[in-house]
Amino acid sequence: MDNWFKSRWFVRGISLFFAIVLYVFVQVEMDQYQNDSRIPDNNEGIQSVENVPINIRIDEDNYVVSGVPEFSTVSLEGPTGTMTATARQQNFDVYVDLQDLEEGTHTVELQHSGVPEELTVYIEPKTIEVTIEERASEEFDVAVDFINSKQLPQGYEVGSSEVSPQKVTITSSREVINKIAIVKVFVDVAGLKENIDNREVPVNVYDASGNELNVKVEPESVAVSAEIKNPSKTVPVTLSTTGDLPEGYSLSSISANVDEAEIFATSDVLEGIEEVSTEEIDMSEITESGTINVGLALPDGANAPELEQVEVTIELEQTRTVEDVSIDVENLEEGQEVSFVEPAEPAMNITVVGNQNVVSELTAEDFQVTVDAGGLESGEHQLPVTIEGPENSEVNGQFDQVTIEIT
Structure with a gap:
């Protein structure tokens, strides 16, 4: 047996036999598959x-x-x-x-x-x-509709604009061409602060009732450029006050640190502005000189970004009575004594009018009230009163003269 497997012709014969058996088996299986009624001939x-x-x-x-x-x-x-x-x-x-x-x-x-x-x-x-x-073609001018212009930042508006090309050719039936009433493009400007530069927008075609028409437009879109501007105007600034100063005070001066302001707004708003005033200053609450900050009372739609507040300087005069200011007698002779007849005490009240900052701080020591008894003999005498007070202030004594008795 071992000698058979060592024979080359025996091995070749065995291989051929198995090849024939395998071929016959495959052919039988394929015939059975093709004859199976469950597989359709034409799916x-x-x-x-x-x-x-x-x-x-x-x-x-x-x-x-x-x-x-x-x-x-x-x-x-x-x-x-x-x-x-x-x-x-x-x-x-x-x-x-x-x-x-x-x-x-x-x-x-x-x-x-x-x-x-x-x-x-x-x-x-x-x-x-x-x-x-029938086919018809005509040229139409293109109008521009800027939408959402109310959503532009305050004070901004659309200026001049350009469309390129300005005309488009519309093709449709003659009946539809005759219905065309509006040829326009829509440009959304909401929130814009910068100019529009050659923005491509589609062309829309409508009849007189606003119905969009299905037509051929050449070109289908146009380029729109527009100026987005923030107009301004320089106007005088005026001061607005209300109420009266408290009793004892009067207004010496009131002034602002600016004479004019640059106001930004749309052109139609600016047209009605000739001046701008501050917010009202309630004078009834003012009791001292100084500087206060107030805003501007701007019309609706206007703003002044470079001048949010105005410095207002207020100078007041105050009328005040300083009580019990001593009256001094000058130039008595040696050995003479003096007593007051009218008034009974050597003192009087002084009314002073002047700058509030000065007057509010005055005391009796800031005044010198005197009468001159020089060269007078014993007896009663009526003498004029001399009053010296702060500079730039108006002073008035309670008495123009006093009666004294010299002994």
């Missing part, structure tokens, strides 16, 4: 393809058509392999042929091309109603 199915564009065949130089939907739904039925490949590649066309039809309204059937013959095709919609009209 078929149906599949839908949506949003298939509808092409229009017409003399586009002379006619326009309306009523053709943009897309259709195509159902394919037939062998699965062919159907699946066709649906996936979509290398077929759906179209409506209007080349032999005259102007007017027609009911036509959608057609197809490029679908393999073994497939059955169903198109939805099957028929459509179309209107064929």
Whole structure:
């Protein structure tokens, strides 16, 4: 036996035998598979393809058509392999042929091309109603509508603008062309502070009722440039006060640290502004000289970013009575004594009027009240009173003269 396996021809014969057996086994299995009634000879199915564009065949130089939907739904039925490949590649066309039809309204059937013959095709919609009209073209000026202008920052407005090109060519039926009332573009300016530079915006076409018209526009968009500006105006600043100063005070002067202010607002707001006042200063609450800060009472829509507050300097005069100021007798002779008859005591009240900052701090020691008894003999004498007080103040004594007795 071992000698057989050592023989090259024996090994070759055994290999050939097993190869024949394997071939016969495979052939039998394949025949059984092909004869199995559960495996169909021709596997078929149906599949839908949506949003298939509808092409229009017409003399586009002379006619326009309306009523053709943009897309259709195509159902394919037939062998699965062919159907699946066709649906996936979509290398077929759906179209409506209007080349032999005259102007007017027609009911036509959608057609197809490029679908393999073994497939059955169903198109939805099957028929459509179309209107064929004479083609017309005209040029129209393009208007610009700036929307959301109320949402511009306060004080900003749209200035001059340009459109390029200024005219567009619109193509449609003569009937539709005659309906055109408005050709415009819309530019949103909400929140803008910078100029608009060649912004591309689509052109819109409307009839007199504001209905948008489906027409061909050439070019479909235009470039818009616009100035976004913040106008300003320099006007005088005035001071506004209310109420009266408390009793004992009078106004010496009131002034602001600025004479004018630059006001920013839209042109129509600025037109009505000739001056701007401060917010009201309540004088009834003012009891001392000094500087206060007040805002500007700006009209609605106006602002003054460089002048949020105004410094107002107020100088007051105060009228005040200083009581019990001593009266001194000067130049008595040696050995003479003096007593007061009228008033009975050597003192009187002094009324002083002057700068509030000075007057409010005065005391009796700030005044010198004297009478001159020089060269007088014994007896009663009426003498004028001399009063010396702070500079730049008006002083008035309680008495113009006093009566004294010299002994």
